Amino acid sequence: MTNNKQQATILAIDQGTSSTRAILFSETLEVLAIQQKKLQLYYPHKGWVEQNPETIWQDTLEVCKQVLADKVATVAAIGITNQRETTILWERNTGKPIYPAIVWQDRRTAIDCERLKTAGNEAMVTARTGLLFDPYFSATKLAWLLDNVADARARAERGELAFGTVDSYLLWQLTGGKVHATDVTNAARTLLFNIVEQKWDAELLALFNIPDAVLPIVLDNAAEFGKTDTSLFGREIQIGGMAGDQHAALIGQRCFRPGMVKSTYGTGCFALMNIGATFRASQHRLLTTPAYRLNGRTTYAIEGSIFIAGAAIQWLRDALGFFQEAAASEALALSVPDNNEVYFIPAFIGLGAPHWRPDARGIISGLSGETTKAHIVRAALEAQAYQTLDLMTAIEADGQHQADVIRIDGGLTANQFMCQFLADMLNKPIEVPQTTEATALGAAILAGLTAGVFASLEATERYWQRDKIYSPIMPKAERERLYTGWKTALQSLISI
Ligand SMILES: Nc1ncnc2c1ncn2[C@@H]1O[C@H](COP(=O)(O)OP(=O)(O)O)[C@@H](O)[C@H]1O
Ligand SMILES: O=P(O)(O)OC[C@H](O)CO
Numbered sequence: 001m002t003n004n005k006q007q008a009t010i011l012a013i014d015q016g017t018s019s020t021r022a023i024l025f026s027e028t029l030e031v032l033a034i035q036q037k038k039l040q041l042y043y044p045h046k047g048w049v050e051q052n053p054e055t056i057w058q059d060t061l062e063v064c065k066q067v068l069a070d071k072v073a074t075v076a077a078i079g080i081t082n083q084r085e086t087t088i089l090w091e092r093n094t095g096k097p098i099y100p101a102i103v104w105q106d107r108r109t110a111i112d113c114e115r116l117k118t119a120g121n122e123a124m125v126t127a128r129t130g131l132l133f134d135p136y137f138s139a140t141k142l143a144w145l146l147d148n149v150a151d152a153r154a155r156a157e158r159g160e161l162a163f164g165t166v167d168s169y170l171l172w173q174l175t176g177g178k179v180h181a182t183d184v185t186n187a188a189r190t191l192l193f194n195i196v197e198q199k200w201d202a203e204l205l206a207l208f209n210i211p212d213a214v215l216p217i218v219l220d221n222a223a224e225f226g227k228t229d230t231s232l233f234g235r236e237i238q239i240g241g242m243a244g245d246q247h248a249a250l251i252g253q254r255c256f257r258p259g260m261v262k263s264t265y266g267t268g269c270f271a272l273m274n275i276g277a278t279f280r281a282s283q284h285r286l287l288t289t290p291a292y293r294l295n296g297r298t299t300y301a302i303e304g305s306i307f308i309a310g311a312a313i314q315w316l317r318d319a320l321g322f323f324q325e326a327a328a329s330e331a332l333a334l335s336v337p338d339n340n341e342v343y344f345i346p347a348f349i350g351l352g353a354p355h356w357r358p359d360a361r362g363i364i365s366g367l368s369g370e371t372t373k374a375h376i377v378r379a380a381l382e383a384q385a386y387q388t389l390d391l392m393t394a395i396e397a398d399g400q401h402q403a404d405v406i407r408i409d410g411g412l413t414a415n416q417f418m419c420q421f422l423a424d425m426l427n428k429p430i431e432v433p434q435t436t437e438a439t440a441l442g443a444a445i446l447a448g449l450t451a452g453v454f455a456s457l458e459a460t461e462r463y464w465q466r467d468k469i470y471s472p473i474m475p476k477a478e479r480e481r482l483y484t485g486w487k488t489a490l491q492s493l494i495s496i
Contacts, residue, residue, distance in 0.1 A: 008076040010448050011068065011237070012440035013060055015082040015166050016245060017041070017103065017267040018310070018411075020056065022063035023440040024071060027453055029463040031435060032071075035063040042100065047107035049349070050100035053088045056166060057173045061232065072233050077451035078174070079241035079443030080225075081248035082166040083267075084189045087141040089152065089214070090169065092162050095177050099149050101166070102141040105268075105307060105349045109140035110358040116140075121207060126281050128194045128201055130288030134356050136305070138165060139191035139208040146210070156214045163214040165189065167242050174239060176229030182216040183223070184293040185247040193218065195290055196279050198298065221247070221292045222449040241446025243292060246270040248442030249409055250291050250301060253433065254464045256457055259401030263388060264438065265412035268352075269309035271391055272301040273399040284394035285354040294449070294457070302398045304391030305352040308362075310412050312346035312380045322373055326411070333378040333417045339482070341366040343386075343489035344379035354394055355494060365489045381418045385425035386486040392426055405429045409438035416470075424474035425483065434467040 007027055014021040017039070024033040037059040042050045068075065085104035090097045102108070113133040116122070122133055131137055142163055146153040155161050164172065168182040187193040187200075192210060194201035200215055219225060221243045227236040243251065246264060253262040255274045263271035274291055279300050282288055291301035313329050316322040323329060343365045350358035364376060396402050406428055412418055413436050423430040435441055448454045 006074045008453060009071055009074045010444040010451070010453065011064065011075050011078045012443040012447070013064065013078065013080045013170065014245065014437070014440040014443065015056060015060060015080070015170060016439070017083045018314070020059040020063055021440060022060070022067040023437055023444070024067050025441070025444040029435070029441060029444065029460065031437065033067045033069070034437070035066040037063055041103065047110070047349070049103040049106040051086070051103055053090070053097040053101045053169055056101065057170065060170055065233070068233060072235060075237050076453055077238045077240035077447035078228065079447030080167050080170055080239065081243050081245045081439050081443035082170070082186070084165060084186060084244040084246065085136060085138050086166050087138045087145065087163070088166065088169045089142065089145045089149070089161050089163050090172070092160055092177070095173060098152060098161065099145055102145065104136055106141065107135050107349055107358050109135040109144050112140045112143070113358065125191065125204065128196060128204065129188065129191055130195050130279070130281065131191055132285070132356060135358055136352065137189055137191040139204070139210065142210055143208050157211045159213040161214055162216070164216055167244070168216045171225055171239060171242070174228045174232065175226040176231070179226035180216045181219055181225055183219055183221050183242040184290050184298070185221060185244040186242070187218045188290050189244060195288070195298070198293070220294055220296065222294055222446045224450060238451060239447070240450030241443050241448070243442060243446055245439045246272055246303065247289070247291055247301070248446070249438040250274065250442065251445050251457065252438030252441030253407040253409060254461050255407065256461070259399065259403065261395065261403040262407045262409065262438065265309045265384060265408060265410040265418070267309065267311045269306040269384060269387065271304045271388060271395060273395050273401065273403065275300050275302055275399050280398065282398045284398055285356060286391065286394055286398055287353065302395055304354070304395050306387045306391070307350065307352045308346040308348050309384055310410070311348065312344065312383065313412070315346070315348070316377060316380055322377060327414065329377050329381060330415045330417045332374045333381050336372065336374045336378055339379050339382055340370060340375045341485065342371055342375045342379040343486055344376060344383050345489055345493055346380065346383055347493065353391060357494065360493055363489065363493050365492065381415060382421055384412065384418055385422040386483065388422060389425045389483065403428065405431055407431045407433065409433065409436045419468070419470045423470035423472045424479060427472045427479065429472070430470040431466050432468040434465040
């Protein structure tokens with residue numbers, strides 16, 4: 001007798017800044033299939049960064065269909081994870097965006113944030129949202145859309161427009177316009193959501209002048225978000241999980257216990273430490289954010305946000321033409337014995353944590369006649385480690401835990417030079433899991449919880465497997481010499 005019962009699968013949609021991916025996972029969280037499409041960023045003015053939401057949706061649909069192929073019948077649930085803060089406003093009756101997506105990197109509202117800061121409300125905002133005033137977050141981007149797109153504010157007040165981050169916009173499209181919802185981790189990046197009381201905050205809505213008619217409902221990370229429209233995949237599929245990409249990566253890396261840290265190196269780099277069930281505002285200008293909320297219970301995290309990580313490598317590739325593929329950066333970095341005193345601070349869109357200087361811009365310092373392309377590439381890779389080190393001490397102090405080990409993931413972790421240098425600078429072991437698609441894994445775990453594939457988060461721990469461990473080998477004096485060089489370069493940038 002043949003057993004033709006097919007194993008259940010879980011589809012994860014990972015909509016990142018640089019690309020859109022669909023990954024099909026097995027019940028034991030192995031990657032069965034993966035499809036990816038690169039996504040274009042547009043820079044219409046200095047400091048402005050936009051993407052086309054309709055392309056985001058069409059790419060999502062395309063990669064999902066490719067990855068599902070003949071497996072549609074096996075899918076138990078879909079999980080969505082996404083670049084966070086990116087702001088979209090669309091018409092409820094047509095699903096059409098009224099303006100391009102304003103990407104998290106966009107700085108057009110820096111002046112509004114400066115004004116809010118001067119007015120003195122930051123402490124109140126931090127106590128409620130865990131965030132601070134920076135153009136990074138969605139609230140001022142949404143206010144800009146309402147004030148600058150013809151008729152937007154009046155239409156929003158009449159209930160004709162829907163606001164969402166990318167998760168919410170994709171959910172709307174996947175459900176054929178039936179569901180306008182988000183999850184707690186994405187809501188928490190807007191500056192409008194009170195993460196202590198777990199609700200949209202009327203006072204914050206008033207502060208940013210946002211009508212509540214545009215807002216999605218906010219659900220747990222594992223929840224019944226809705227079903228896909230039958231026309232898309234030939235049957236309805238439950239969307240059972242949703243989380244911002246950095247929160248999803250924390251789950252994908254199984255950082256379920258207080259003190260566990262993951263750091264994801266994609267377009268940007270975001271290090272999160274699980275701090276348990278009690279909200280604590282950062283004392284070091286980091287962020288507090290929900291790690292996840294399940295069955296109404298929130299686990300919090302402290303986050304250090306670095307805006308430019310892989311984007312610096314992309315810039316060397318695309319703007320300077322240093323190489324054809326990002327992977328070539330590793331051989332170039334290793335072709336020289338050291339950085340030859342070159343430091344590259346990639347503050348292309350200002351500095352994130354702990355400096356929060358939207359006005360700062362990048363520098364390459366220490367250039368001499370001996371500097372070669374290889375030194376600059378090496379400095380760009382080394383910068384990932386220096387930036388992480390800038391945050392780590394603060395994360396450990398805020399998180400009230402020492403991290404024994406750091407789990408890393410994201411595109412840059414394919415670069416072994418970067419990983420070893422990170423271990424050396426942090427002076428801690430760095431673990432790379434077998435599946436570096438931790439973000440998508442997190443979304444799959446959340447969807448699997450809702451679909452009953454997994455009984456609990458902890459039940460998925462046994463599927464986490466380490467692929468590599470990088471142990472620190474650099475002598476202390478060398479580490480300190482290099483880091484002092486970085487700090488000097490940073491100081492010269494900050495004091496400009
Ligand atoms: N071998 C490599 N060395 C250095 N950088 C890399 C390498 N492979 C990928 N990258 C960088 O990683 C980033 C893509 O990572 P990914 O996790 O897919 O990003 P995102 O989720 O932000 O779309 C790109 O910026 C790319 O330049
Ligand atoms: O696209 P990534 O993976 O760099 O992530 C973007 C972040 O979510 C922005 O907050």
